[in-house]
Amino acid sequence: MRIIACIFCLVISISLGILLNQKIGKVPPIGSFFSPFQGYLQNAGPIVKQGYQQQVISTSLISGARIYYDDEGIPHVFASNDYDLYFSQGYVTAKDRLWQMDFQTRFASGRLSEVVGTEAYELDRYQRRMGMVFGAERMLEESFRDPLSRMMLEAYADGVNAYIGQLDPKNYPVEFKILDYKPEKWKPLNSALLLKLMSATLAGGSDELYLQHILDHYGTELTESLFPAFPDNRNPIIPSGTDWPFEALTTPSVPGVRKIADRRSALIDAPSSTGEAEDSWLLTSKKPENIGSNNWAIGGKRSATGYPILANDPHLKMTLPSIWYEIQLKGTDANTMGVSIPGAPGIIIGFNEQVAWGVTNVGSDVLDWYRIEFQDADPGKYYFGGSWRDTESRIEEIRIRNEGTRKDTVYYTHHGPVSYRAGEKPQNFSYTNNIPEGHALRWVAHLPSNDLACFYQLNRATGYEDYRRAIQQFSAPAQNFVFADRHQNIAITPNGWFPLKYAEQGKFLLDGQDPADEWHGRIPADQNPSVLNPPQQFVASANQSPVDKSYPYYLDWQFAPPDRAIRIDEVLKQLSKADYRDLQRLQLDSRSILADSLLPGLIELIGNLEKLTSPRREAIRRLAEWNHHYEQESIAASIFDAWYDALEQSLWSPLFDGHKARMRYPNRDQTVRLLLSEDRRRALGAWMDLEEESWRERVLQALDQSLDRLKTQLGDAPENWSWGNYKATEVAHLADMPGFGSGRLMTGGAPKTVNAVGSRNGPSWRMIVELGEHPKAYGILPGGASGNPGSPYYDNQLERWQKGELRTLFYPDSEELARKNSVSTLELIRP
Amino acid sequence: MKFFILFFLLALVTQWLLPWWTILPLAFTCAFFFRHHPGRVFFLVFSAVLILWIPVGIFLSFRNNHLLSHKVALLIGLPDFPTNWLLLLFLAPLPVALAAGLSAMSGRLLRSLLF
Numbered sequence: 001m002r003i004i005a006c007i008f009c010l011v012i013s014i015s016l017g018i019l020l021n022q023k024i025g026k027v028p029p030i031g032s033f034f035s036p037f038q039g040y041l042q043n044a045g046p047i048v049k050q051g052y053q054q055q056v057i058s059t060s061l062i063s064g065a066r067i068y069y070d071d072e073g074i075p076h077v078f079a080s081n082d083y084d085l086y087f088s089q090g091y092v093t094a095k096d097r098l099w100q101m102d103f104q105t106r107f108a109s110g111r112l113s114e115v116v117g118t119e120a121y122e123l124d125r126y127q128r129r130m131g132m133v134f135g136a137e138r139m140l141e142e143s144f145r146d147p148l149s150r151m152m153l154e155a156y157a158d159g160v161n162a163y164i165g166q167l168d169p170k171n172y173p174v175e176f177k178i179l180d181y182k183p184e185k186w187k188p189l190n191s192a193l194l195l196k197l198m199s200a201t202l203a204g205g206s207d208e209l210y211l212q213h214i215l216d217h218y219g220t221e222l223t224e225s226l227f228p229a230f231p232d233n234r235n236p237i238i239p240s241g242t243d244w245p246f247e248a249l250t251t252p253s254v255p256g257v258r259k260i261a262d263r264r265s266a267l268i269d270a271p272s273s274t275g276e277a278e279d280s281w282l283l284t285s286k287k288p289e290n291i292g293s294n295n296w297a298i299g300g301k302r303s304a305t306g307y308p309i310l311a312n313d314p315h316l317k318m319t320l321p322s323i324w325y326e327i328q329l330k331g332t333d334a335n336t337m338g339v340s341i342p343g344a345p346g347i348i349i350g351f352n353e354q355v356a357w358g359v360t361n362v363g364s365d366v367l368d369w370y371r372i373e374f375q376d377a378d379p380g381k382y383y384f385g386g387s388w389r390d391t392e393s394r395i396e397e398i399r400i401r402n403e404g405t406r407k408d409t410v411y412y413t414h415h416g417p418v419s420y421r422a423g424e425k426p427q428n429f430s431y432t433n434n435i436p437e438g439h440a441l442r443w444v445a446h447l448p449s450n451d452l453a454c455f456y457q458l459n460r461a462t463g464y465e466d467y468r469r470a471i472q473q474f475s476a477p478a479q480n481f482v483f484a485d486r487h488q489n490i491a492i493t494p495n496g497w498f499p500l501k502y503a504e505q506g507k508f509l510l511d512g513q514d515p516a517d518e519w520h521g522r523i524p525a526d527q528n529p530s531v532l533n534p535p536q537q538f539v540a541s542a543n544q545s546p547v548d549k550s551y552p553y554y555l556d557w558q559f560a561p562p563d564r565a566i567r568i569d570e571v572l573k574q575l576s577k578a579d580y581r582d583l584q585r586l587q588l589d590s591r592s593i594l595a596d597s598l599l600p601g602l603i604e605l606i607g608n609l610e611k612l613t614s615p616r617r618e619a620i621r622r623l624a625e626w627n628h629h630y631e632q633e634s635i636a637a638s639i640f641d642a643w644y645d646a647l648e649q650s651l652w653s654p655l656f657d658g659h660k661a662r663m664r665y666p667n668r669d670q671t672v673r674l675l676l677s678e679d680r681r682r683a684l685g686a687w688m689d690l691e692e693e694s695w696r697e698r699v700l701q702a703l704d705q706s707l708d709r710l711k712t713q714l715g716d717a718p719e720n721w722s723w724g725n726y727k728a729t730e731v732a733h734l735a736d737m738p739g740f741g742s743g744r745l746m747t748g749g750a751p752k753t754v755n756a757v758g759s760r761n762g763p764s765w766r767m768i769v770e771l772g773e774h775p776k777a778y779g780i781l782p783g784g785a786s787g788n789p790g791s792p793y794y795d796n797q798l799e800r801w802q803k804g805e806l807r808t809l810f811y812p813d814s815e816e817l818a819r820k821n822s823v824s825t826l827e828l829i830r831p
Numbered sequence: 832m833k834f835f836i837l838f839f840l841l842a843l844v845t846q847w848l849l850p851w852w853t854i855l856p857l858a859f860t861c862a863f864f865f866r867h868h869p870g871r872v873f874f875l876v877f878s879a880v881l882i883l884w885i886p887v888g889i890f891l892s893f894r895n896n897h898l899l900s901h902k903v904a905l906l907i908g909l910p911d912f913p914t915n916w917l918l919l920l921f922l923a924p925l926p927v928a929l930a931a932g933l934s935a936m937s938g939r940l941l942r943s944l945l946f
Contacts, residue, residue: 002940002944003944005869005936005940006937006940006941006944009933009934009936009937009940010933010934010937012930012933013855013859013930013933013934013937014855014934016926016930016933017852017855017930017934020852020927020930021851021852030923030926030927031851031927032850032851034884034923034924034927035851035884035927036884036887037846037847037851037887038851039851040899040900040903041887041888041891041892041895041899041900044891044892044894044895044898044899044900045894045895046894046895047896047898174899178906738905738906738908739901739902739903739904739905739906740902740905789898789899789902790898790899791898792898
């Protein structure tokens with residue numbers, strides 16, 4: 001009897017021990033995770049660390065560095081040479097953000113399955129097949145040719161590894177404990193991968209497959225009418241009338257047989273299946289209007305200080321830990337501050353004693369798909385320019401937790417990787433919706449580049465000439481680099497590696513056999529659009545079209561709608577004697593230009609309100625009284641927003657939904673034009689067999705739908721329909737871990753307004769810099785400095801961000817000052 | 832009482848220095864050398880683990896203003912109320928205490944089998 005009891009207890013105890021020591025599903029290993037001696041409580045550091053001093057010894061340092069943390073947890077690095085400077089940046093970034101760096105690198109390089117298992121397999125495969133690692137390797141190779149960039153990358157990696165090297169398992173960031181894995185050695189390639197991830201986020205989209213489907217189905221006339229050759233150009237970044245001070249290259253002409261109409265017939269018979277099931281009924285994919293940004297600079301004549309002021313707020317997916325890491329880097333020839341990408345050396349958006357700069361995305365077409373003809377289905381050879389060429393195969397090994405390794409072969413043509421060959425595209429995996437099967441990917445992110453050199457030089461720039469030199473080193477993702485210096489210059493340059501294309505090249509799928517369809521080199525870097533000190537005394541960008549039709553090169557047929565840009569210009573034009581508070585007010589501006597231009601016409605279209613049902617009449621009354629600001633309390637803003645969404649759907653769905661191949665809706669300017677112009681409705685009505693009266697009916701039905709939607713989501717009482725409630729902003733944890741995000745945040749602003757706070761995306765950093773003898777800078781993150789959910793600095797800026805407040809950035813010019821104001825210090829010592 | 836104090840002190844040291852699961856063989860070994868009733872051994876070890884883990888947890892959590900405990904409570908699905916960290920700190924050690932208690936019992940039973 002006793003023997004049975006003994007064995008029973010032993011077996012249960014050992015089994016429990018084993019069970020509690022491993023991750024099961026999403027449950028962390030209970031034993032180690034909840035042990036106060038090793039588990040998450042070891043990450044729950046003391047709140048007050050006043051006067052805390054730490055010394056770390058590393059033999060790789062040249063002479064050592066001192067880091068002073070201010071009362072916001074921001075590190076101020078003081079070093080006497082560049083190596084130690086970037087070593088320190090790596091060290092302190094890892095100290096605050098190691099898990100984020102690791103996780104984002106894994107995401108970018110298709111290595112998440114190693115941590116989370118088979119559920120991430122398709123995602124990993126997708127990243128490999130998009131050539132993310134291939135692109136990062138090419139970038140690294142090119143960067144290593146430049147001794148400075150190489151030093152930056154290696155010093156940074158050495159710093160990260162010095163931090164990892166002295167970590168005990170009990171000190172691993174808490175997410176490693178939850179997901180039950182270990183940090184690994186940092187490689188310079190990881191920094192390159194994080195820059196590629198930015199390219200994927202900002203310049204990795206494409207819709208030529210959808211447009212091709214539209215062209216194939218509807219033909220040239222409708223396609224050209226609803227998807228015209230030129231973007232909504234009301235307010236280009238480079239003011240109209242600016243001279244182009246260069247002799248342009250000959251632009252490639254549209255190949256004779258490549259007129260759109262022919263392209264249709266050429267491709268419609270093409271054997272390339274685009275991978276959609278024959279009998280499927282497909283909805284359009286809507287491009288989210290959330291990823292974008294604002295920046296501007298005003299000249300000294302408009303400012304109170306007499307010096308330029310610069311502002312920038314990049315809109316990205318907002319996460320905790322924050323996607324940016326704020327830091328000051330003071331070396332021998334640099335005293336620069338701003339935000340960096342956790343995992344890459346240098347400052348991306350910031351300022352130094354003399355200059356300030358910021359970026360917004362340029363949505364130009366830098367990604368194209370080329371139809372590939374393989375020789376008898378043999379992926380080893382493909383046809384190009386009259387002969388067969390060899391592909392190169394790259395074997396991707398995807399390791400999967402608890403399973404082993406799966407191998408995946410990707411074939412590369414000279415255009416780029418054939419992401420999915422016929423029949424290879426996974427079903428029900430939304431990342432690949434827009435990828436045509438049997439096509440090769442030509443993407444600027446695969447080109448060799450040395451983008452870090454741009455930031456190395458910008459961080460040390462002393463004036464306009466330095467800025468021009470620096471940004472010409474930058475490739476991708478193309479950015480509108482705004483600039484201001486204390487010598488009274490302001491400038492903006494939509495900048496990056498832009499392919500030289502014939503008009504509308506890459507709007508539809510391209511022919512991978514035909515040399516005429518290839519990119520024709522690049523637009524010379526010094527011929528990228530740019531303007532210095534325009535008469536209007538300000539420069540601004542909000543992802544809109546960079547240029548008007550006078551620019552000699554083709555950039556794209558579409559850009560983000562110019563609404564935010566129009567509003568920014570409207571406000572900046574009024575400014576005189578402005579200080580940072582005026583620009584802060586503009587960053588928080590929630591005026592909707594769409595409502596300005598659309599709402600009066602819509603109400604007119606509806607006509608006699610007396611005949612309407614009372615909910616419709618009530619809604620219209622609210623809209624008519626609305627000030628067109630997306631304020632947090634506004635009920636009309638919710639109604640308008642829901643109505644506009646329903647309108648797009650009701651206008652375009654009959655044309656573009658429900659086909660066996662996926663299509664897309666036209667851009668917003670087309671929707672507005674249709675709603676405001678009777679002629680336009682008549683023309684389109686002819687295609688769709690619609691009378692004028694039925695347009696009105698659709699508009700009203702859309703209103704009903706929007707009211708229904710608000711009722712379903714927020715209840716019957718309109719008092720609960722406030723914009724803040726409807727939008728439901730949340731800053732979630734990077735891996736969506738419950739409890740680690742912000743919860744519901746009430747804010748004003750909307751993706752279509754300057755203050756572009758959406759439900760998940762928004763201003764991921766707000767910065768304003770007043771230049772002068774010593775610059776005064778202000779900034780705020782929707783989060784904080786630390787990546788540790790147990791640190792008060794994890795989200796201590798969030799509430800101020802939500803209220804629209806800014807922090808005065810502490811920017812000491814001497815080490816003495818930094819020390820005096822420090823809360824804790826870290827000394828990196830060479831033994 | 833001697834058994835309790837000995838186990839508690841050894842556990843305190845080993846938990847600081849070694850992985851959490853070493854508490855299982857430790858409980859087994861300690862129990863082997865004492866002649867208490869097996870039920871009593873289970874109870875003593877079970878409570879020793881709780882008395883070791885819970886106060887340390889509470890101390891660490893207070894020092895951190897419960898910032899992390901509160902979030903972790905939400906992470907594992909406990910309801911969102913201000914003192915959910917306390918619930919977490921009391922619940923989380925139970926499975927470990929159970930495993931250690933059973934381990935001790937088997938050590939004690941082995942002894943009575945051998946001698």
